[in-house]
Amino acid sequence: QTVVTQEPSFSVSPGGTVTLTCGLNSGSVSTSHYPSWYQQTPGQAPRTLIYNTNIRSSGVPDRFSGSILGNKAALTITGAQADDESDYYCVLYLATGISMFGGGTKLTVL
Amino acid sequence: EVQLLESGGGLVPPGGSLRLSCAASGFSFSNSAMSWVRQAPGTGLEWVSTFGTRGGTYYADSVKGRFTISKDNSKNTLYLQMSSLRADDTAIYYCAKRGGEHYFDYWGLGTLVTVSS
Numbered sequence: 454q455t456v457v458t459q460e461p462s463f464s465v466s467p468g469g470t471v472t473l474t475c476g477l478n479s480g481s482v483s484t485s486h487y488p489s490w491y492q493q494t495p496g497q498a499p500r501t502l503i504y505n506t507n508i509r510s511s512g513v514p515d516r517f518s519g520s521i522l523g524n525k526a527a528l529t530i531t532g533a534q535a536d537d538e539s540d541y542y543c544v545l546y547l548a549t550g551i552s553m554f555g556g557g558t559k560l561t562v563l
Numbered sequence: 564e565v566q567l568l569e570s571g572g573g574l575v576p577p578g579g580s581l582r583l584s585c586a587a588s589g590f591s592f593s594n595s596a597m598s599w600v601r602q603a604p605g606t607g608l609e610w611v612s613t614f615g616t617r618g619g620t621y622y623a624d625s626v627k628g629r630f631t632i633s634k635d636n637s638k639n640t641l642y643l644q645m646s647s648l649r650a651d652d653t654a655i656y657y658c659a660k661r662g663g664e665h666y667f668d669y670w671g672l673g674t675l676v677t678v679s680s
Contacts, residue, residue, distance in 0.1 A: 487665035491608070498657060498673055499600075499608065504666040542608050546665045550613045550621030552598075557607040 455479050457545050459555035465533045465562055473558045474525040475543030481524035486545040488526035490519060493540045493557075502541075503528060530560075538562040565589040565669040567658045572674030579648050579678070585641040585658030585671060593636040596661035599643050601654035602673075611656070612643065615664065626652075648678045 456478040465471035475488060482488060490503040501510040503519035506526065516531045526545070530537055543555045571583040585597070599611040612632040613621045620632050631644040641658055655673040662668035 489666035491667070493608070498670040499667070500670070501662075501666070501668050504662055504668070510668065540607075544610070544666065550615055550619055550664070552610045552613070552665075554600075554608045554610055 455547060455553060457543065457553050457555040459541075459543060459558045461556065462559045462561070465530070465537075465560065467533060467535060467562055469533050470529065470531045471533060471560065472522070472527050472529045473541055473543075473560070474522065474527050475545065475555050476525040477545065482521065482526045482545060484521060486526070486547070488519065488521075489544045490517075490526075490528045491542045491544065493542065494538075495540075499542065533562050535562050565660065567660065567669060567671035569656065569658050569671045569674035572656065572676045574677045574679060575648055576680050577649060577678055580644070580646040581648065581676060583643040583645070583656055583658075583674060583676070585643075587639045587641065587658075587660070590660065590669075592634075592639040596664055597634060597641045598659045598661055598667060599632065599641075600657045600659050600667070600670075601652075601676075602657070603651070603654040608657075609654075613661065614641065645676070648676075650678050652676065653678045 458476040491499040493499045507519040542557045566588045568586045596616045598613040614634045629647045633642045657673045658671040659667040660669040
């Protein structure tokens with residue numbers, strides 16, 4: 454059974470840099486999985502941050518960036534701000550029409 | 564401006580059925596792939612189903628055989644027919660527009676489905 458893995462939680466200081474990762478239990482993540490990233494605050498709908506590995510969605514600040522690091526997709530937040538405190542989800546495209554979410558990372562800024 | 568408005572959620576007993584709707588505006592609905600994504604209370608997001616640009620339909624294993632996605636381009640509306648509902652189908656159901664085939668670019672606000680006796 455395919456599982457998309459994310460760190461359950463992470464903490465960063467205001468102004469600091471944090472990298473969240475997104476892996477596959479069955480192998481490596483590549484650009485062929487078209488990794489995308491979403492931000493969700495409690496009680497709100499998700500917001501699209503990054504798609505196709507490293508393309509920022511419209512209106513997303515450039516402190517958010519996406520990449521492939523080793524065998525995982527990565528979301529880096531540079532200069533973290535208090536309102537970046539959210540849940541972050543990655544999605545991998547596994548086959549035609551089939552997407553899978555990771556379990557999400559709860560990011561704390563303190 | 565892209566808008567997605569879900570409706571049809573509510574309380575339904577185990578084994579029951581429900582149809583969700585998603586009214587879309589602000590983009591070319593007929594040329595867009597669309598998806599349903601759900602979130603059970605206190606848990607993460609789960610992809611449920613996609614209606615592809617060429618009419619293909621795709622389902623998560625957890626709902627295959629019980630849920631049916633459909634799209635009415637004349638009404639700019641996406642549907643999710645849910646049957647044989649179980650307690651673990653309780654969730655907020657989000658409608659999402661797909662950017663191409665590979666990601667979600669716009670989201671609705673969601674509609675809550677509660678399966679309980």
